[in-house]
Amino acid sequence: xxGVSQNPRHKxxxxxxxxxxxxxxxxxxxxxxxxxxxxGQGPEFLTYFQNEAQLEKSRLLSDRxxxxxxxxxxxxxxxxxxxxxxSAMYLCASSLIxxxxxxxxxxxxxxxxxxx
Amino acid sequence: xxxxxxxEGPVTLSEEAFLTINCxxxxxxxxxxFWYVQYPGEGLQLLLKAxxxxxxxxxxxxxxxxxxxxxxxxLEKGSVQVSDSAVYFCVVRRNTGxxxxxxxxxxxxxx
Numbered sequence: 653x654x655g656v657s658q659n660p661r662h663k664x665x666x667x668x669x670x671x672x673x674x675x676x677x678x679x680x681x682x683x684x685x686x687x688x689x690x691x692g693q694g695p696e697f698l699t700y701f702q703n704e705a706q707l708e709k710s711r712l713l714s715d716r717x718x719x720x721x722x723x724x725x726x727x728x729x730x731x732x733x734x735x736x737x738x739s740a741m742y743l744c745a746s747s748l749i750x751x752x753x754x755x756x757x758x759x760x761x762x763x764x765x766x767x768x
Numbered sequence: 769x770x771x772x773x774x775x776e777g778p779v780t781l782s783e784e785a786f787l788t789i790n791c792x793x794x795x796x797x798x799x800x801x802f803w804y805v806q807y808p809g810e811g812l813q814l815l816l817k818a819x820x821x822x823x824x825x826x827x828x829x830x831x832x833x834x835x836x837x838x839x840x841x842x843l844e845k846g847s848v849q850v851s852d853s854a855v856y857f858c859v860v861r862r863n864t865g866x867x868x869x870x871x872x873x874x875x876x877x878x879x
Contacts, residue, residue: 683865694772694857694869695812708864743812747865756802757867759812 654678656760658744664766665734672730673763677746684727685757686719687743688712695743701727702749731765739767770795774858774870781848781877789843789873791832791858801825801834801841802859802867812857815843848877 657676665671677684682703687695698717699709703724713719716735721727731738741764745757775790793801803815803825816825818834818841825832830845841858858870 685865685867687867692871694859694872695867697866697868700864700866708866745812745867749865754800754861754865756814756817757865758814759804761811 656744656746656758658742658760658763660763661761662764662766664768666768667734667736669734670730670732671734671765672728673742673744673765675727675729675744675746675760677726677744678748678758679725681746681748681758682724683747683749683757684721685745685747686727686729687745689741689743689762690739698729734765734767736767739765741765770799770860770862770868772858772860772868772870774856774873777855777872777874779873779875781875783850783877783879784847785877787843787845787848787852787875789856789858789875791841791843791870793839793841793858793860793868795839795860795862795868797863798836799863800861801832802861803830803832803841803843804857804859804869806855806857806872808854815856848875850877850879853877 685700686698689695701721741762745759747757800819805815816827818825821836860868
């Protein structure tokens with residue numbers, strides 16, 4: 653169990669640029685979640701996948717945001733035309749859902765996005 | 769909708785003091801409840817959980833009891849240590865697995 657891995661750890665970019673983050677979940681986990689955390693607040697749900705299917709998207713996820721999990725393993729989160737308000741820590745979590753068993757989510761260390 | 773309210777911090781205690789961090793929630797049905805902890809410079813870690821009414825979650829000397837009648841899940845520890853200094857999040861899990869976090873409570877323990 654190598655844990656949830658996120659890359660990059662930090663991303664600094666100019667307003668208007670596109671950015672992409674990657675998340676590698678724990679290998680046998682079929683659920684993958686994205687959250688956003690701003691300073692002094694708890695994480696807020698963005699979207700989640702079961703295997704390769706994206707099952708729910710938050711209203712926080714504007715049309716500038718897109719997430720994929722093409723083979724049901726790693727996932728990418730892309731933000732187009734970044735804005736100042738996108739500055740935050742983007743967290744990925746994964747868990748195993750099997751029948752009635754719903755295991756807790758394990759979190760990565762996050763990608764910190766700073767928009768200049 | 770679901771929401772979680774935690775006591776505001778920072779909470780500052782001396783080593784070996786008793787800790788309570790209050791948490792109340794609103795939710796439909798019977799959600800699972802969690803406390804996650806974020807130590808300085810580290811990622812979120814699960815501290816403890818409770819999946820049904822009257823369950824008590826415990827770990828590392830911390831405890832919390834799922835109280836459906838008061839919709840509460842208060843975190844307690846009998847004797848805190850400096851190493852417990854961190855941000856603590858009370859969390860509700862919806863049926864879809866989506867987590868709803870409180871705003872977090874910062875705990876500072878002084879020697």
